[in-house]
Amino acid sequence: MTVGVKRVGAATFRLDGVYVAASGTAVGDKEWQGPLGQYFDLHWTPPPDSKSFEQEERDLLRRSQDVALAKAGLDWEAVDVVLGGDLLDQLVTTSFAGREHGRPLLGLFAACATFTAGLATGSLLVAGAGAQTVVVSAVSHHFAAERQFRYPVELGNQRYPTASWTATAAGSTILDHKPHPLRVEAVTIGRVVDWGQKDPNDYGSAMAPAAVDTILRHLQATGQTPAAFDAIFTGDLGEFGRRLALRLLNEQTGEDWSQRLDDCGRILYDRKRQDVHNGASGAGCSAAVFGGYLSARLDAGAWHRLLLVATGALLSPTSSQQGESIPGIAHAVAVVAEGG
Amino acid sequence: MTFVWAFVVGGLLCALAQLLLDTSNLTPAHVLVLFVVAGALAGGTGWYHALVKVAGAGASVPLPGFGYTLVKGIGEAVQEKGAWGLFTGGLEAAGGGIKAAVLFGLAAALVFRPRA
Amino acid sequence: MQAQGADEALRARYRYWVEAMRPKKPLARNLAWAFGVGGAISEVGQWVQWFFQRQGMSPDQAGTPTAIVLVGLGALATGLGWYDRLTKVAGMGASLPITGFANAMVAPAMEFRSEGLVLGVGAKLFTVAGPVLGWGMAAAFVVGLARLVLGVRI
Structure with missing residues (x-):
């Protein structure tokens, strides 16, 4: 090994x-x-x-x-x-x-x-x-x-x-370090991306550009195409943020990513029945969705390769009150099901 | 008639605040402050007094009524004590609600837990 | 596949999409709820005031006990965990009446119990209501001063 x-x-x-x-x-x-x-x-x-x-x-x-x-x-x-x-x-x-x-x-x-x-x-x-x-x-x-x-x-x-x-x-x-069915294939450390969004009630639009930046950088560096991944899951963009990320990806690559890209925050709740509007967020969201649902999909062989791109809004209540815009960041981890 | 106007005026003031909240970038706190200041200004011109006469609690229960009460209290204190009334007036008239909120707040902190 | 250095034109387009695609607030529904609940709370206030007037108070005198009763109701509803649910649908219809003021005092008091009675409850009591009290007093002072200078009576 x-x-x-x-x-x-x-x-x-x-x-x-x-x-x-x-x-x-x-x-x-x-x-x-x-x-x-x-x-x-x-x-x-x-x-x-x-x-x-x-x-x-x-x-x-x-x-x-x-x-x-x-x-x-x-x-x-x-x-x-x-x-x-x-x-x-x-x-x-x-x-x-x-x-x-x-x-x-x-x-x-x-x-x-x-x-x-x-x-x-x-x-x-x-x-x-x-x-x-x-x-x-x-x-x-x-x-x-x-x-x-x-x-x-x-x-x-x-x-x-x-x-x-x-x-x-x-x-x-x-x-x-010992072999297990799921292997971490590659990682990309994200950079801070801030396109000037300021609304503290809307992190999705602040983080979507960071998610797109990290996804594209990861693919560029590894020489992979989106098709290499059965699923790409962003962190907590929610419904609105995912739509913006899809729009940005489409604009920059000319491709439709909607079948491939989904979001942990978007799927954690039944957004209508549970009255959560845009979806879930929080540091624990992508961690639990990965450990629960996404790992299970890989383990079951439904997917072979997953790109997890959790996103963060790096603001504080103080920075927000002082009128600063919301910096976003996203780190990517590619997980592959060995022999899957 | 006051019972009808109380509902209509109280409802309209709240709807107006909601309209401002939903069509601007203001936070709820900003809207509330704006309305209490507006109530004080309208109290100064005498308009709010007229509204209270017609709508009763419909004008005094929403937050602009608080601004109006402060102005009215100051006006009465100035009549009694002169310019010093600018400093002492208003709080007595509004004091019932504030002190009740303080006492109930302290009591609730002892009795209830959040997410009751 | 261009990842580096998003140009300003793209950012401008993005800002446009954000505005265009942003889910809208249900304005008509919000206004209807605000009107209905705000009106209903005012109506309750009017009945309470009427009760005190029946005891022989003038409408002016009845104002203070009415305020106290409504604050008490708002505080109780907050303690039982009802008021935040009401505000969630009624918005300003629940926040603007004096019961909402009570909610704004009682909620932080309850919340910061875990930080102690003095530095928690005591210090945080006015965190939400403070802006309203502070600016309300300042505005009333200025208005009172203006009336004094201009010689206007009530």
Whole structure:
């Protein structure tokens, strides 16, 4: 088995010997009742003794990590590095979980793109630096995010048609140097793209150009065509953002990507029945959708090759109030089902 | 008749605020501030007083009524105490609602949890 | 397949698409709900005021107890988790009446209980209602001053 990493583009790396050992997912009520509910491992409910939404988020993260380790048949001692992030200030969820598992920890922030930022970094550590087992996690909690980014939970306000619903979800994926059915083929680290969108109720339009930029850079560097992928999933563009991304891709490549490109945030909920307008967002969304639904599709042989491009809106409540536009970022990870 | 006008005027003020919210880039907080300021200005001209006479709670319950109440209180205090009334007036008239909100807010914090 | 350096023309086209393709707010429905709920809350206020007037108060005197009762109702609905659901459909129909003011005070008070009674509840009580109180007082001061200078009476 060869292990290695080769730089094939500005920040695109082709990898050998990096595998997905297992993923664990834990989601809240609303996510469990959505169309993807059957694909998740754990229907998480808040522990009765939790004192805050922030504590609940920590519990959610821990549960997803425990499930992933159990599925991989590993214990914490076997983990070389933990990578991950959340949406709360100073990454408290990820860091506080670290004081319990005690493993080397690298906290990452890329908003809702955190999961693929972690997968990319983790894959590079395994392929290029000899790490053997890396846990990559991302988590978000609807109410914890809501009170930090928007309004108090009980404060009445109307949601905008372009606004997305922060998912209560956590996904943990274990990267391993030993062969498993799913292999990480290549990663592209995204760059910040800001086309001047300012509406804090519409992240989709702010992030779509970043998603398109990363997708095209990844394909250009690896020499692949869109047809190489059975599915390309962006992070949390939602319905509106996906339509914009399709329009941009069509404009720049002359091709229709609509059969190939979908979005994690768009499919997590039944957008009509569950009243979430644009779809889901949150660091945990793409992590849980990958660990649940997308991995299952690859495992089942329905798809052979997947490009996961989680997207993040890199704003803060302060930057938004100060009238700054919303920078977007997207990191891409190509996962291939070996022998599929 | 006041009972009819209360519904109509209260509803129209809210619909007007909704129209402003939905057709501009203003946040709800900006719309609310705008309406309380508008209420104060309309109170200063005497128009809001006329509206309250006709519509009763339809004019006093929505937020512009709060701006109007402040102006009215200041006017009365100025008549009583002169210029110092500019500083002391208004809060007494509006104080019932504010203090009730403070007390109920504190009580609710002790009794209820969010997402009840 | 051009990934690098999106040109300004493309960005301009993109901005146009964003505006053109953006899902619209359901304006007619929002206005109808705002009117209906705002009117209904005002109507309740009118009945409460009428009750106090029956006790012998003038419409002016009845204003304060009416406000207190409505604030109490708004606070209760907030505590029970109803008011945010009402506002979700009624928008300004629920935010503009004084019950919405109560919601704006009670919601942060409840929310920040986890940060303690002083620095949480106490400090955050006015985070949402503060702008309205502050600018309301400032506007009323200016209007009062103008009337004093111009010599206008009520």
